[in-house]
Amino acid sequence: MSHDIVLETEALCKYWGGIKALDNMNLAFRANSLHGIVGPNGAGKSTLLNLLCGTYEPTSGRILHNGEAIDSIKPYEFARRGIGRGFQKTNIYPSATCLENCCIAAQRRIGGNFNIFRWRHNDQLLKEIADEALQRVGLGSRRDTVAAKISYGEQRQLEIAMVLATAPSVLLLDEPMAGMGHEESQLIIDLLKNLKSDYCIVLVEHDMDAVFELSDQLTVMVNGQHLVTGTVDEVRDDVRVKEAYLGQGDEVF
Numbered sequence: 001m002s003h004d005i006v007l008e009t010e011a012l013c014k015y016w017g018g019i020k021a022l023d024n025m026n027l028a029f030r031a032n033s034l035h036g037i038v039g040p041n042g043a044g045k046s047t048l049l050n051l052l053c054g055t056y057e058p059t060s061g062r063i064l065h066n067g068e069a070i071d072s073i074k075p076y077e078f079a080r081r082g083i084g085r086g087f088q089k090t091n092i093y094p095s096a097t098c099l100e101n102c103c104i105a106a107q108r109r110i111g112g113n114f115n116i117f118r119w120r121h122n123d124q125l126l127k128e129i130a131d132e133a134l135q136r137v138g139l140g141s142r143r144d145t146v147a148a149k150i151s152y153g154e155q156r157q158l159e160i161a162m163v164l165a166t167a168p169s170v171l172l173l174d175e176p177m178a179g180m181g182h183e184e185s186q187l188i189i190d191l192l193k194n195l196k197s198d199y200c201i202v203l204v205e206h207d208m209d210a211v212f213e214l215s216d217q218l219t220v221m222v223n224g225q226h227l228v229t230g231t232v233d234e235v236r237d238d239v240r241v242k243e244a245y246l247g248q249g250d251e252v253f
């Protein structure tokens with residue numbers, strides 16, 4: 001195993017009865033880079049993310065974090081290990097300020113006894129972490145605004161800030177650009193470009209332009225199976241990928 005591989009799957013499978021949502025997936029995600037996951041509807045992208053963050057238990061196969069098997073640990077232990085899943089809009093408390101939302105997220109990781117938070121009632125430290133996360137995503141000026149009052153695009157930025165507040169090394173993001181206009185998407189693209197030098201990012205995204213612009217490695221999945229992994233250029237030129245998207249109304253390749 002190369003030393004810069006943070007997260008790995010070995011023959012990972014998730015079956016729902018007879019449905020092979022994910023079948024024999026072998027992937028390696030590297031530090032300080034962004035790995036895009038694309039594929040037609042029902043390809044198994046969300047299933048993969050749900051396995052990587054511990055929400056689903058694999059039917060078989062292994063997940064390795066820094067070389068250690070973690071597929072049988074509890075979901076909350078994934079977060080404690082620094083595997084952070086993007087918060088969905090539904091996780092934002094609309095009546096809480098952006099800062100408070102990030103404090104809540106930070107506290108979730110801490111879970112009462114996370115080592116650097118052994119002190120009790122250390123609100124100041126929580127606030128510092130939350131503040132830093134907000135600054136990092138460009139929401140510093142919205143610190144004290146309630147989440148319900150910020151724009152849709154800013155709410156998506158807040159979701160990312162909330163993951164950052166959990167002090168992750170891995171960021172698992174499920175369609176952070178969904179429902180955004182071009183300008184708002186560009187903000188997120190710029191943000192992810194900036195973040196990927198510090199994190200291992202796994203990005204599931206339907207916006208192909210964004211995926212092409214951001215991915216260091218790109219995996220295409222079809223029907224729960226791995227089709228191809230490579231650089232953007234390698235994947236774009238692969239005839240199997242064009243075939244997989246044929247008739248999907250997706251004319252990006």
Ligand SMILES: Nc1ncnc2c1ncn2[C@@H]1O[C@H](COP(=O)(O)OP(=O)(O)OP(=O)(O)O)[C@@H](O)[C@H]1O
Pocket residue numbers: 016019020021039040041042043044045046047048
């Ligand atoms: N909880 C579940 N129970 C039964 N089948 C499921 C469940 N979750 C997903 N599936 C099935 O597994 C397959 C993969 O679904 P998944 O949502 O992972 O695909 P996806 O690539 O994320 O699709 P999309 O791009 O449409 O979000 C699909 O056939 C789906 O119907």
